[in-house]
Each structure stands twice: as C-alpha cells, then as structure tokens.
Amino acid sequence: MSQAxxxxxxxxxxxxxxxxxxxxxxxxxxxxxxELTARCPVAHSQLGTGYYVLSRLDDVRQAAQDxxxxxxxxxxxxxxxxxxxxxxxxxxxxxxxxxxxxxxxxHFSPQAVGQYRDQVNAFVHQLVDGFVDRGECDWVQDxxxxxxxxxxxVCYMGVPVDEIGPIQExxxxxxxxxLEGRPGGWGDAMAFxxxxxxxxxxxxxxxxxxxxxVAAEGVTFEGxxxxxxxxxSVVTDLLAGGIGTTTYALSxxxxxxxxxxxxxxxxxxxxxxxxxxxxxxxRYFAAVALLGRTVMADVNFAGHDFKAGDFVMxxxxxxxxxxxxxxxxxxxxxxxxxxxxxxxxxxPHRCIGSNLxxxxxxxxxxxxxxxxxxxxxxxxxxxxxxxxxxxxxxxxELVWDxxx
Amino acid sequence: MKIHVDREGCTGHGRxxxxxxxxxxxxxxxxxxxxxxxxxxxxxxxxxxxxxxLRACPERIISVVNEDERASASSTPGQ
Numbered sequence: 001m002s003q004a005x006x007x008x009x010x011x012x013x014x015x016x017x018x019x020x021x022x023x024x025x026x027x028x029x030x031x032x033x034x035e036l037t038a039r040c041p042v043a044h045s046q047l048g049t050g051y052y053v054l055s056r057l058d059d060v061r062q063a064a065q066d067x068x069x070x071x072x073x074x075x076x077x078x079x080x081x082x083x084x085x086x087x088x089x090x091x092x093x094x095x096x097x098x099x100x101x102x103x104x105x106x107h108f109s110p111q112a113v114g115q116y117r118d119q120v121n122a123f124v125h126q127l128v129d130g131f132v133d134r135g136e137c138d139w140v141q142d143x144x145x146x147x148x149x150x151x152x153x154v155c156y157m158g159v160p161v162d163e164i165g166p167i168q169e170x171x172x173x174x175x176x177x178x179l180e181g182r183p184g185g186w187g188d189a190m191a192f193x194x195x196x197x198x199x200x201x202x203x204x205x206x207x208x209x210x211x212x213x214v215a216a217e218g219v220t221f222e223g224x225x226x227x228x229x230x231x232x233s234v235v236t237d238l239l240a241g242g243i244g245t246t247t248y249a250l251s252x253x254x255x256x257x258x259x260x261x262x263x264x265x266x267x268x269x270x271x272x273x274x275x276x277x278x279x280x281x282x283r284y285f286a287a288v289a290l291l292g293r294t295v296m297a298d299v300n301f302a303g304h305d306f307k308a309g310d311f312v313m314x315x316x317x318x319x320x321x322x323x324x325x326x327x328x329x330x331x332x333x334x335x336x337x338x339x340x341x342x343x344x345x346x347x348p349h350r351c352i353g354s355n356l357x358x359x360x361x362x363x364x365x366x367x368x369x370x371x372x373x374x375x376x377x378x379x380x381x382x383x384x385x386x387x388x389x390x391x392x393x394x395x396x397e398l399v400w401d402x403x404x
Numbered sequence: 405m406k407i408h409v410d411r412e413g414c415t416g417h418g419r420x421x422x423x424x425x426x427x428x429x430x431x432x433x434x435x436x437x438x439x440x441x442x443x444x445x446x447x448x449x450x451x452x453x454x455x456x457x458l459r460a461c462p463e464r465i466i467s468v469v470n471e472d473e474r475a476s477a478s479s480t481p482g483q
Contacts, residue, residue, distance in 0.1 A: 065413070065463065102433070109434025110418045275422070339423075340462050350415045350462070355434070 048079030070293035245287035252285025424457035
C-alpha cells in the first residue's frame with residue numbers, strides 16, 4: 001500500500017485511492033487487476049467510510065470461505081445507504097443463509113438445471129432466428145440481455161412466455177438503462193415479483209422453484225417462518241445476481257469468437273474443447289468485479305492488520321486475473337492449464353446459478369457455431385464497458401455475410 | 405489411489421463431477437456425495453480423471469490421501 005500506482009501511468013492511484021465506480025477503474029480494468037495482484041494485495045479506498053480490496057485468488061478464496069471473520073450480514077456494498085433493505089440469502093451469514101441455500105440448491109444442481117436444456121435451447125434458437133438472416137446484430141441487446149431473463153422467468157418462475165415482456169422491460173431498465181431510471185426499474189421488477197408470488201401462493205403448488213421459496217421449508221427467522229419480504233428478496237436477489245452477470249459472459253463469448261476465427265475453427269471441429277473454453281471465457285469476462293464483507297474481529301490477513309468493522313471487497317473479477325496464478329492473464333487461452341477461477345466465487349455464498357449460466361453459455365456456443373456464419377466486429381466499432389460491483393459490455397456490433 | 409473430499413467445505417460448484425463424472429458423484433442438491441467419510445477409492449485407470457477433478461475444485465477441498473501418512477497416523481499409540 002505504500003507504493004503509489006500512478007507511476008505506472010494510471011490515471012488514478014488505484015492502490016491508495018481505489019474507487020470501483022471510477023472511470024479510471026473501468027477504463028484501466030485489466031491493468032489494474034494485474035498491478036494489484038502483483039504489488040498491492042490489500043488496496044484501500046478513501047470513499048465514504050473507506051474500504052479495502054483483496055485481489056489475489058488465494059486471499060479472495062480464503063476470505064470468502066471464512067464467513068465468521070468476513071461477514072455478509074451487513075451487506076455486500078460499501079457505504080451502504082441507510083435503510084436500504086437487505087437481500088437474502090446473499091446478505092446474511094450461516095445459519096440463516098444456509099437454510100435458504102439448502103432448500104434452494106435442489107433447483108440449481110447440474111442435474112436440476114439439465115431439465116431446462118430443451119427450453120433454454122429453444123430460446124437460444126428463437127433469438128438467433130431473429131437476426132441470423134440480417135447479417136448483423138447488436139449481440140448484447142439482441143441476444144445476451146434477453147436470454148438470461150427468458151430462461152429465468154419461464155423456466156424458474158413459471159411465467160408464461162407471452163407474459164414476460166413487462167418484467168423483461170423492467171429488468172432491462174433496472175440493470176442496463178440510464179442511471180436515473182434504475183431505481184424505478186427495480187421498483188417495477190420487485191412489484192412484479194411480489195404480485196406474481198402472491199398469486200402463486202394462492203394456487204395449487206407446482207413443485208417448482210417459486211413454490212420452494214414460498215414454502216421456505218426448513219427456513220426459520222427469529223424463531224418463526226421468514227417474513228414475506230425475505231421471500232420476495234430471495235427471488236429478486238437471484239434476478240439481480242443472475243441476469244446481468246450471465247449477459248456479460250455471453251457478450252464476452254461472442255466478442256472473443258468474433259476476433260479469433262482460429263479459436264472458432266478449433267471449437268467447431270472439436271466439441272470436446274468447448275467446456276474448458278467456456279471456463280476460460282467466464283474467467284476473462286468475470287461479471288462480478290467485487291463483493292463486500294464486514295470484518296468481524298481484528299485479524300491480520302494478507303499482511304494487513306484489519307480491525308473489526310472494516311469493510312473489505314473481495315475482488316472476484318480481479319482474482320480471475322491474478323498474475324501469481326495465471327500466465328498472461330489478459331489473454332484468452334482456451335487451452336489454459338489452470339482450470340480454476342474466481343468468477344463464481346467461493347465459500348457458502350458461491351454463485352448459486354453457476355450451472356444455469358454454464359448451460360446458457362454452452363447452448364449459445366453450440367448455436368453460434370452451428371447456425372451463425374463466421375462473424376466479426378463491425379469495422380470501426382469498439383465496445384465500451386460499465387464497471388462497479390459488476391462489469392458489463394454496453395453493446396457489441398457484429399456483422400457477417402448472411403448468404404455464406 | 406485414494407482421494408479425500410472435505411464434504412464440510414464442499415459448496416456445490418459441481419466441477420469435480422463435470423470433468424470426472426466417473427470418479428465424483430453429486431447428490432440431488434449438487435454436492436459431492438462424499439460417501440465413506442469422503443474417501444474415494446479410485447478405480448485403477450481413473451487416476452488421471454481423479455486428479456483432473458481435484459484440480460477443477462474451486463474450493464480446493466479435494467486431496468490425494470497419502471497412504472504412508474495415514475498408516476503411520478492410525479498406528480501411532482494413544483491416537
């Protein structure tokens with residue numbers, strides 16, 4: 001922390017004056033990750049009450065696993081606005097957290113996710129049908145944003161496919177719209193979820209994910225059943241955590257293939273290379289940049305003396321680019337020997353939807369290779385990003401020869 | 405070869421099963437099944453697959469059991 005990082009030509013001292021919402025972090029993301037993991041395992045932010053940033057893979061893993069020292073119960077964002085409602089189970093610790101996870105996990109295991117394969121595949125092809133003959137698309141807007149919502153609302157929530165328009169629109173505003181419209185988008189999304197769950201609670205159970213949340217079997221809060229608001233927040237948390245993040249990985253997948261026809265050719269020819277290639281894509285395009293924890297007791301960790309009450313960000317996206325772990329972290333190498341990454345987190349809060357995300361990525365890759373001619377980036381186009389807790393690609397203009 | 409899975413630390417990523425399903429089984433909730441106190445007797449010929457599954461575990465809770473250490477630990481008087 002004593003070394004300043006401006007000497008490396010950064011527009012900001014990311015070591016001592018870190019700001020996840022800054023333009024500099026967004027613009028210098030890959031190099032910041034490499035510099036932090038190389039030289040500054042505990043960076044510091046001076047914003048508000050201040051926070052720390054862990055970036056090395058081993059440190060991030062250890063802190064994420066040690067939930068007693070690094071608690072989620074005071075939320076995942078630093079300088080949290082007063083009175084902001086908590087999201088469950090993400091912003092809670094065991095045992096309450098694990099009660100929810102135990103009852104929810106059965107809907108997200110590889111086996112459980114597999115039952116939605118045909119439905120998700122139909123959505124993938126429906127979206128590709130929408131533009132494949134056109135010879136161009138904005139992959140982010142036309143594919144990567146709509147797909148995760150279709151999969152979640154239809155497969156998991158059981159919303160009829162012709163009724164998902166309004167909730168898709170609200171989520172789009174909440175996650176990707178102009179900043180000033182995002183709280184309104186969230187309000188509309190939560191109202192939809194609340195009303196839908198109230199309706200479903202009156203209907204005979206279907207045995208699906210919604211029924212599991214409503215029944216909350218085995219979940220107790222302060223000696224009784226969990227409050228209704230917690231149940232609504234469980235669904236909202238999955239929306240918030242699952243939709244935009246999958247969008248970023250899907251965006252990155254197309255961005256890479258558009259620039260690397262040699263990888264495309266290999267993946268087309270040898271399907272056995274695809275799973276590892278997708279792990280590498282999720283490493284490189286890890287959507288969750290950082291998520292926070294509150295230090296519960298004085299502890300020396302990663303060479304720093306933390307005090308109880310300190311706020312620490314676990315840099316999942318940064319750890320995916322740890323120079324101590326990955327050779328050339330800013331290069332996508334579909335044959336990479338190191339198979340583990342931090343994109344889906346670690347410990348009790350690890351991403352519950354990772355297998356659903358992998359299913360969507362896998363079916364998308366298959367469809368791109370089978371259905372879309374070799375595509376490239378529209379000449380002159382370069383994507384822009386937004387970074388904060390999560391990272392997002394705003395647009396991706398692809399072109400191809402539709403008669404190919 | 406014997407493999408140990410620390411079931412307490414398993415959070416259900418499912419990567420061991422994804423890369424080596426013939427060695428690592430998952431339960432209905434997606435956790436490593438960890439039968440027999442988490443000790444897996446790797447069938448001959450599947451050692452490489454077992455190691456692939458070990459390396460794929462994000463939590464780093466899968467390890468190779470050192471037979472010599474186990475033998476000496478279990479034979480130490482008073483333990």
